[in-house]
Amino acid sequence: MFEFKIAFNYLLFKKRRLSASLISLLSILVISLVVWVVLVFLSVTNGIEKNWLKKLTSLNAPIRIAPTDEYYSSYYYMIDSFSSKSDYLAKNISEKLNSKLSDPYDDQIDGELARSFPKPIIENGKLLDPIKKLDKILEGEKNSSNADISYQDYELSAAQLRLTLNRTKKDLFTEFKDERVNFLT
Known part of the structure; x- marks a missing residue:
């Protein structure tokens, strides 16, 4: 007031x-x-x-397929590290999509899995392959809708790169060459 x-x-x-x-x-x-x-x-x-x-x-913008922590701790992802058919290496999403076997583990050849190892998720008598299932869904969506849908896998990883830079410096007065080596990491 x-x-x-x-x-x-x-x-x-x-x-x-x-x-x-x-x-x-x-x-x-x-x-x-x-x-x-x-x-x-x-x-x-x-x-x-x-x-x-x-x-x-x-x-x-493409749809990014980014794995979660649950994916990284699943049987589907971790089994590649224990399988000889996968060269005992974990596969990324695109490698999983292109692989013929969803479950490369063979109990006759490969070592025994620990009891704490995650259990496989079985669907219709087969191992659930979430990557191929997602690819099938996205391909169906791409074919059925008029929109142009694009998608790609997306994973981040850390790496170390070391570059060696070799430079030669020539002194103009003495004609002496000095070679320097520098490292970038």
Whole structure:
């Protein structure tokens, strides 16, 4: 109430303070107009940005198939490390998709698995192959819908790279060659 009383004192027209009342009324109108324009501008740009992002990502961005921690701790992923048919190496998603065997483990050839090893998930009498199942779903979606869907596997790994830079520096006065070796890691 106190604020309204002060505002009305300045806004009420009096013969002696007519110019002050007009200036304050004009400044309030300008400030409210600027605030309104800023709000409209921000809401429009936010809407345009969301619309553009939606359109651009639906047109150009592939679906990323990223494995989870549950996948890495599953029988399906870990069995490759214990199988001779997989050269005792874990396979990434694209290698799993291209492999002929979902379960490369052979109990006659390979060593016995620990009791704490994850149990396989069996579906219809076969090992559940989540990668090939997902590929089948995405291929069906790609063929049935009009949208151009693209997808790719996505895994991050750490690696160390060491580069050797061999540079020869020739001194112009003595014709002496100095070879320097630098390493980048």
